[in-house]
Amino acid sequence: MLHASPYYSTRTQSLEMLRFRPLNSTFIRPFSSLHYSSLPITIPFVGSGSTSRGTATRFYPSVMASLSTVSTQNEVVSSHDESTQKISQPPLQVAKRLEKFKTTIFTQMSMLAIKHGAINLGQGFPNFDGPEFVKEAAIQAIKDGKNQYARGYGVPDLNLAVAARFEKDTGLVVDPEKEVTVTSGCTEAIAATMLGLINPGDEVILFAPFYDSYEATLSMAGAKIKCVTLRPPKFSVPLDELKSIISKNTRAILINTPHNPTGKMFTREELNVIASLCIENDVLVITDEVYDKLAFEMDHISMASLPGMYERTVTLNSLGKTFSLTGWKIGWAIAAPHLSWGVRQAHSFLTFATSTPMQYAAATALRAPESYYKELKKDYMAKKAILVEGLKAAGFVVYPSSGTYFIIVDHTPFGLENDVAFCEYLIKEVGVVAIPTSVFYLNPEDGKNLVRFTFCKDEGTLKSAVDRMKEKLTKK
Numbered sequence: 460m461l462h463a464s465p466y467y468s469t470r471t472q473s474l475e476m477l478r479f480r481p482l483n484s485t486f487i488r489p490f491s492s493l494h495y496s497s498l499p500i501t502i503p504f505v506g507s508g509s510t511s512r513g514t515a516t517r518f519y520p521s522v523m524a525s526l527s528t529v530s531t532q533n534e535v536v537s538s539h540d541e542s543t544q545k546i547s548q549p550p551l552q553v554a555k556r557l558e559k560f561k562t563t564i565f566t567q568m569s570m571l572a573i574k575h576g577a578i579n580l581g582q583g584f585p586n587f588d589g590p591e592f593v594k595e596a597a598i599q600a601i602k603d604g605k606n607q608y609a610r611g612y613g614v615p616d617l618n619l620a621v622a623a624r625f626e627k628d629t630g631l632v633v634d635p636e637k638e639v640t641v642t643s644g645c646t647e648a649i650a651a652t653m654l655g656l657i658n659p660g661d662e663v664i665l666f667a668p669f670y671d672s673y674e675a676t677l678s679m680a681g682a683k684i685k686c687v688t689l690r691p692p693k694f695s696v697p698l699d700e701l702k703s704i705i706s707k708n709t710r711a712i713l714i715n716t717p718h719n720p721t722g723k724m725f726t727r728e729e730l731n732v733i734a735s736l737c738i739e740n741d742v743l744v745i746t747d748e749v750y751d752k753l754a755f756e757m758d759h760i761s762m763a764s765l766p767g768m769y770e771r772t773v774t775l776n777s778l779g780k781t782f783s784l785t786g787w788k789i790g791w792a793i794a795a796p797h798l799s800w801g802v803r804q805a806h807s808f809l810t811f812a813t814s815t816p817m818q819y820a821a822a823t824a825l826r827a828p829e830s831y832y833k834e835l836k837k838d839y840m841a842k843k844a845i846l847v848e849g850l851k852a853a854g855f856v857v858y859p860s861s862g863t864y865f866i867i868v869d870h871t872p873f874g875l876e877n878d879v880a881f882c883e884y885l886i887k888e889v890g891v892v893a894i895p896t897s898v899f900y901l902n903p904e905d906g907k908n909l910v911r912f913t914f915c916k917d918e919g920t921l922k923s924a925v926d927r928m929k930e931k932l933t934k935k
């Protein structure tokens with residue numbers, strides 16, 4: 460069963476989005492800055508009044524060119540769709556700090572999955588439901604009247620449960636009242652951390668490929684991004700490169716382990732070197748560990764647990780991946796009080812508080828017996844085996860993934876020029892959606908050979924996708 464959220468599937472939504480189509484949008488980076496694959500095209504727009512007739516020359520890559528009638532706010536309308544070209548609207552407006560960004564790749568690809576009836580191994584959301592006991596807890600909380608604003612930094616019960624879980628995982632004892640901040644998903648925790656702790660002009664180090672919201676929220680905070688690229692096959696941290704980039708001017712380094720999109724897990728050796736560089740240069744660590752319970756090939760290590768690191772580390776996590784409830788958007792940040800203060804200041808004015816009944820249910824979830832976590836891992840290992848074996852059998856070069864529910868492959872055996880072209884071919888000719896990875900790099904060229912598949916789907920879906928690929932993909 461494909462997940463068909465009404466958000467993506469209604470025609471009304473598509474038309475609604477078209478109303479915000481730019482009239483003159485040369486500044487917008489569509490589908491990332493895929494210079495190597497982009498075609499310059501000219502699209503006439505017909506608007507109302509004397510000033511709104513315009514021509515927008517823009518670059519956009521072939522996947523959106525040939526697949527576009529699913530509309531996103533920064534996508535051009537397909538040339539054969541006359542009716543939509545006649546909608547007159549003022550040009551899109553966006554603050555400079557966000558103008559280079561686009562509709563997220565996950566949204567784009569999920570929309571294309573629905574439009575083309577393709578199996579969605581792109582966006583990382585389970586197509587199966589979260590556990591009954593957690594859903595029951597949410598229903599009960601609603602019935603019990605836990606329906607007004609929550610305390611800004613989290614309902615006491617959830618702060619306690621997060622602290623208890625963190626202690627079990629890392630051995631660190633934290634104060635649930637002063638060191639845990641509950642947010643609307645990890646994405647908000649990321650934003651609150653950036654906005655609460657980073658000043659305009661501060662240097663922040665990212666490892667590419669990186670999750671898209673890191674760059675966007677750093678841009679909102681006005682940070683200067685420095686990038687270190689992790690390269691296949693092992694995506695190891697090039698420690699010498701890191702040493703040459705980190706300095707007293709570095710405010711923070713952002714790590715993500717297990718790592719989206721590669722599945723790489725930071726080794727103890729890598730974390731030790733990063734930690735000593737951070738201590739030496741007085742650098743903060745922001746660590747996104749939302750896939751910590753999906754660690755298959757090695758044990759997850761939290762940066763905060765390394766000697767001398769807790770005081771300079773903000774640890775981010777969430778409920779979504781561990782409990783297959785990505786739509787609940789319950790996340791949290793754990794940090795010493797002096798760092799939690801900044802995170803909380805930003806959080807207070809971003810969302811103030813997050814959904815009250817879901818927080819109560821999240822507390823119940825986090826108290827799940829260890830058997831729940833074991834079972835989750837076992838289920839995911841079976842899914843992973845289906846996808847990995849299938850991708851190999853279909854002819855991909857499959858890179859090792861130690862954690863997360865993602866697999867990175869090299870698509871070049873099939874002869875397509877880059878990741879976007881390959882994903883286009885895969886959707887249209889094979890009926891499977893993957894994520895082109897070039898969007899996760901500052902330099903998109905670095906990701907042009909790689910695409911990401913997810914295995915957070917039921918086994919039947921994974922097998923069908925694999926069958927389609929084995930049957931229809933042909934090596935060039």
Ligand code: GLN
Pocket residue numbers: 563565566581582583584719
């Ligand atoms: N984390 C999910 C992924 O990597 C996407 C979440 C989103 O769409 N923002 O696929």
